[in-house]
Amino acid sequence: MAEQLGGGDGIREQTPGMRERAALAQRRQHPDPSPPSAPAPPAAPPGDGPDLAEPLTDRLRYLDAATRRIARGMNLDETLWELCRAAVPAFADRAFVHLYAPLPVGDETVADPGVLRLHCSDRSVRRAPGAAPATEPPSTDAPAAAAEVLRPAPGSPLAALLQEGRPVLGDTRRVAAAAAELLGTPQQRPGRRLIIAPLHGRRHVLGSVVVVREPGRADFTADDLIVASQLATHTALGLEKASLYEREASIADALQRTMLPPSLPETPGVRMASRYLPSSRTAQVGGDWYDAIPLPGNRVALVIGDVMGHSMTSAAIMGQLRTSVQTLAGLDLPPDEVLHHLDDQAGRLGSEHTATCLYAMYDPVLHRLLVSNAGHLPPVLLRPDGGVEVLDVPPGAPIGVGNGGFESVETHAPAGATLLLYTDGLVESRDSDVLDGVERLCARLRAAARGSAPPSLEELCDAALGTLGSGGRDDDIALLAARFEGILPETVAYWYMAPRPQTAGQARRLTRRTLGEWGLDALVETTELLVSEVVANAVRFASRPITLRLLHTDVLRCEVGDDSPVVPRMRHAQLSDEGGRGLFLVDQLAERWGATRVSTGKVVWFEQPLPGTPGDR
Incomplete structure (x- = not known):
């Protein structure tokens, strides 16, 4: 003008x-x-x-x-x-x-x-x-x-x-x-x-x-x-x-939270709680994330990671890596293999940003924990007696560096123990280094476990955060706590069976006997039929022994595994068809069912509510 x-x-x-x-x-x-x-x-x-x-x-x-x-x-x-x-x-x-x-x-x-x-x-x-x-x-x-x-x-x-x-x-x-x-x-x-x-x-x-x-x-x-x-x-x-x-x-905070899981899965044998606190000193979105991914056999993968920097680029890379981890976890790979593939994927993204990641796999049947680390902070295990241990896991190189060198470490995870995964914002500040911060974290966990009753997961998360939960944070904080309850051995039945035409009948007999021992006679007829259909489908494609596993937890779960990667799809058979109704029956009679590809082939599973539960038909 x-x-x-x-x-x-x-x-x-x-x-x-x-x-x-x-x-x-x-x-x-x-x-x-x-x-x-x-x-x-x-x-x-x-x-x-x-x-x-x-x-x-x-x-x-x-x-x-x-x-x-x-x-x-x-x-x-x-x-x-x-x-x-x-x-x-x-x-x-x-x-x-x-x-x-x-x-x-x-x-x-x-x-x-x-x-x-x-x-x-x-x-x-x-x-x-x-x-x-x-x-x-x-x-x-x-x-x-x-x-x-x-x-x-x-x-x-x-x-x-x-x-x-x-x-x-x-x-x-x-x-x-x-x-x-x-x-x-x-x-x-x-x-x-x-x-x-x-x-x-x-x-x-x-x-x-x-x-x-x-x-x-x-x-x-x-x-x-x-x-x-x-x-x-x-x-x-x-x-x-x-x-x-x-x-x-506000947009950055909303973006960060939408990239985190909206809720943690409910998996038998483990209970979980989490926290995410954005930095109070920056309005830019960060790259901290955590995840819990159900795996076949009631196992669960626990993941935490941190992309370096605070920017929309960091958030975008974090979203890509989290999606890659979910895909790799679905293949049922060992933790070190997951990190190897994740490192390769990061190299293909072509970004100069690096990330740390820790991948743990918990088996509630064997009470076993497998952990692999890519430059992340070591996890902390709170034992049932109140003792606190920093797990010795080889750190490996961060994701995106391309050096690999990841190792899986196995450790016993007793019932009642709690595993804590966290990002560096919890233990590192301008006034102290990481080692001192980890020691203070362990001290807070010991103090929280001194009561007559073990602290709840929510109380344990609050104790881990300490005064950081009220503000004054230099960096984002992501925290994932998992309490291991395990599954009792007497509630699990497991068999290997040769892929022969007679295998379906054998599976029915084993199922009938096991459900009788568990006092689940009301489920025998339906479960026999479903097991027979799933096992017969596995026999058609398998070249090696198939597996049959029954788990009696809050539901009755059946898992049938074979070495074929072909995932069955439900179809509607015509009146003149002699077959093709197996999965239709499974869909109609089971409360939930699904098929998952794993590194050795696939696993087809279904679940039924226990007699007397709200979901019982």
């Missing part, structure tokens, strides 16, 4: 801020020949250096100091607080800020631009000239308590003034009426004791700022109008920056 600068100096493009500063400088060179009573020059905002502590006659110097103060604000409250500190009492005796509700930021349009919210008033910042400057912003409760919403009447002076969007002095009846409506006070006589300046952002007007001088102080001048406009413009830019920052922080 081009504007004529005084005295025929020519036309040139000016931004709003440049135009107002140029106009102020022009007025300093060519003062108004008949100004109102000259006001005392505004005092500089305290606390900005020795030069600003002295009375200044140059408004440009005051404006420079005030705008620098406003720029300090990192959020909405701080920005408004700094504006009020800069304006009161150096420039005015009272200051009010009104914001549109909701505050328009970004590219969206304001649905109802007439709704305003009182955000800040002179009560929170006013102090007598010469008093010590306030050092802390007001409590957030004070502005919220004074908040009110008003709706300017269509065609009212206030609505017209806001639509025009230019700073004005209160020296006309129209401005006086608009000020009364804006401040919620009776209308006063027109005068130069009030300025209304719009808060112009990059795309929208965000609201307005009103500065008032009490009787006994010099009136505002045209130069003061330019100063107020500049204060409002810089405040609006700060508010817009703070709003965008808060919105991006």
Whole structure:
């Protein structure tokens, strides 16, 4: 936008801020020949250096100091607080800020631009000239308590003034009426004791700022109008920056949480709890993640990882790696093989980011834990007697380095033990290294286990977090706790059978005998039929012995494994077909069923509710 600068100096493009500063400088060179009573020059905002502590006659110097103060604000409250500190009492005796509700930021349009919210008033910042400057912003409760919403009447002076969007002095009846409506006070006589300046952002007007001088102080001048406009413009830019920052922080946090599992699976023989706490020092999304993946045979994979850095790129890589881990876990590979394939996948992604990852596999039947590590922190095992042990797992190289060298370490996981997987945000800070942090974590776990009864998983997670759960975190924290309960050997039956036509009959006899021993006679007839159909299907494709396993936990689970990777699909047989109804029967009679590819072939399983349970048919 081009504007004529005084005295025929020519036309040139000016931004709003440049135009107002140029106009102020022009007025300093060519003062108004008949100004109102000259006001005392505004005092500089305290606390900005020795030069600003002295009375200044140059408004440009005051404006420079005030705008620098406003720029300090990192959020909405701080920005408004700094504006009020800069304006009161150096420039005015009272200051009010009104914001549109909701505050328009970004590219969206304001649905109802007439709704305003009182955000800040002179009560929170006013102090007598010469008093010590306030050092802390007001409590957030004070502005919220004074908040009110008003709706300017269509065609009212206030609505017209806001639509025009230019700073004005209160020296006309129209401005006086608009000020009364804006401040919620009776209308006063027109005068130069009030300025209304719009808060112009990059795309929208965000609201307005009103500065008032009490009787006994010099009136505002045209130069003061330019100063107020500049204060409002810089405040609006700060508010817009703070709003965008808060919105991006909210989006980043939502993105991070959607990439984490919405809930942990309920697997017989193990109970789990988790925590995720974003960093309190950054608004950028991080790369910490955890996961729990059910495996065939009631086993479960426990995974935790951390992509280096805080950025959308880190989050994207984290999502890719987590998806890869889930796919690899479905193949039922050993932990070290999972990490080898994950490292290869990271190399194909072509990213320079590296990640650490720890993959553990728990078998509740054998009470066995297999762990492999790719540069991650070692897991901590809390034993049933209260002892705490940091598991000795070779660290290996981080994912993405390409050196491999991963090893699987097997350890006994007794019933009642709890495994804790965590990221470095839990044990590392600016004031201490990782080793000290791990020692403190172990001490907190020992203290939590000293009671007469073992702590619950939720209590254990809270104890592990300690004071970090209340804020002040340097980094994201991901925490996964798994308590091993195991499955009793007498509730598991396991057989190897040759792939022969007679195998289906053999499987029926073994099933009938086992269910009788478990007192599940009510399930014999249905289970025999389902076992016969699944085993007969396995015999058709298997070239090596097939496996049959029955597990009696909170449900009756049957698993049939063979060496063929061909996963059966249910189809609807025609009336003339002699076969093809096996899986249809399984689907109709079983509560749940599925087929999973594993490294040795596949496993087909189904589950039935126990007699007397809510799911029993």
